[in-house]
Amino acid sequence: MIKVNEFEDLLKKNNVGFYTGVPDSQLKSFCDYIEDTYGISDKHIIAPNEGNAVALASGYHLSTGNYALVYMQNSGLGNAVNPITSLTDPNVYNIPVVYLVGWRGQPGVKDEPQHVKQGAITPDLLELLDIDYEILTEDTQIEDIEELFKNSFAPKLSEGKSVAFVVSKGAFESFKTEKSNEYTLTxxxxxxxxxxxxxxxxxxxxxxxxxxxxxxxxxxxxxxxxxxxxxxxxxxxxxxxxxxxxxxxxxxxxxxxxxxxxxxxxxxxxxxxxxxxxxxxxxxxxxxxxxxxxxxxxxxxxxxxxxxxxxxxxxxxxxxxxxxxxxxxxxxxxxxxxxxxxxxxxxxxxxxxxxxxxxxxxxxxxxxxxxxxxxx
Known part of the structure; x- marks a missing residue:
């Protein structure tokens, strides 16, 4: 199991300086930590959809030379396919992006009907998009991710290729925050x-x-x-x-x-x-x-x-x-x-x-x- 603060520290060490995406319950701990740490700022923007997030990540890389992380539920890959294939792909602008993808509908894990198809095809879809990925589970430790960056992800990002973490249920330790607004009507x-x-x-x-x-x-x-x-x-x-x-x-x-x-x-x-x-x-x-x-x-x-x-x-x-x-x-x-x-x-x-x-x-x-x- 991964502590979200340690994961974010590792991302920063590997030149990830901006976070954007659409929240997902599977990524709740990470998203809550990022929002608690950076709020909505030049370091973190919650995008209306996942395609927008890929575009924001692209603009960040073009203007800084560093990498952005895009978080999403795997269903959001559908919204992101167009900019992934026609903007960031190595055969187009060769813009590297780090993706953090919540794996709803993971085969063998009970989930709702709308997640089953997307869950089954998530690894194949990432392969089709030429995005190297690593599955994070409750057994994954931060040392495993450090080795992954050193031996695989960091060299690929330096070449302009995108990489992804596919997050299984329970991969991140809990990070508790309370959300409320001024309204009383439920x-x-x-x-x-x-x-x-x-x-x-x-x-x-x-x-x-x-x-x-x-x-x-x-x-x-x-x-x-x-x-x-x-x-x-x-x-x-x-x-x-x-x-x-x-x-x-x-x-x-x-x-x-x-x-x-x-x-x-x-x-x-x-x-x-x-x-x-x-x-x-x-x-x-x-x-x-x-x-x-x-x-x-x-x-x-x-x-x-x-x-x-x-x-x-x-x-x-x-x-x-x-x-x-x-x-x-x-x-x-x-x-x-x-x-x-x-x-x-x-x-x-x-x-x-x-x-x-x-x-x-x-x-x-x-x-x-x-x-x-x-x-x-």
Missing amino acids: REDAIKVIIDNLSLDDIVVSTTGKSSRELFEYREEKGHGHSNDFLTVGSMGHSSTIALSIALNKPQKKIVCFDGDGAILMHMGSMAMVGSKSPANYFHVLFNNCAHETVGGLPTIMGDINIGEIAKNCGYKNVVHASSAEELNDVLPSFLSQEGPVLLIVDVSIGSRKDLGRPTTTPVENKLAFMKKLDE
Whole structure:
């Protein structure tokens, strides 16, 4: 098991001077340590998506000659493939990057359905990208990594080649930090208020992470069934575009998208598509806690921008705001009666119930029930 402070010391000794990426629960100890040590600064930027992180790492190397580390869940390799193959590759600009990749869906380790395929292909994908990698496990010691840098990784980086650490569960020792914000309304309670204001004819497309889990549990509690909801268990940042396509193809139905700030930021171009197509039946709900809460609570940049003005300039008809259950109950009737696309921003706290469950239906079962509901 590796102590995160020792790992970071070793990185610095090998000319790694900048950290960027998208947080991952498998890398929580490391990400928390980096944020606790450097905050958000010229040494550390939390990127909206993994492709952005590769670009930031490239700019750092071009301007300093040193190396950057990009951290991500292995699902993020999908977002990073384009700049890896067309920017940093030795046959293009030959820019060296150190990757730290959380291995979700590792074969032989129980995980959620959305991680299984990516977990199985992660080593093959890195090989296909010509990125040499080392798997870190709970048995890995810092001395092993020192030898790896000396004998393999440091020479490769000096030649412009990229390298990767693939991190198994339990490879890093725990590093505890507490994350919170100023808001008291929980996302789960906000979801309950919204569901109580919808009819059983209304359709919900919910984003990846705990939002979908909380929605599923409240439907169970209410005895509603789950056919009204498409639970986007993976594909972070794409729920709003799924909802857009459904809204365009089912104009007689009210389509409500439950979104998160990290998800919106990851693929913000989707808001421009929504505004451009301007479906009247599209109702976008942003649960904003300014954090990647599902994977540990590190901050997003949502607090630094005006997402409401961005939505309006993309073509959304209106933007409304709520920061408490009372405000949410007050604005919902008007919000849901407006002509879309419209955006509701709900400020919520960081955190969730310790005993929060997971959907008991499979993704395919969810899909089939959902499609049947859409045809009613």
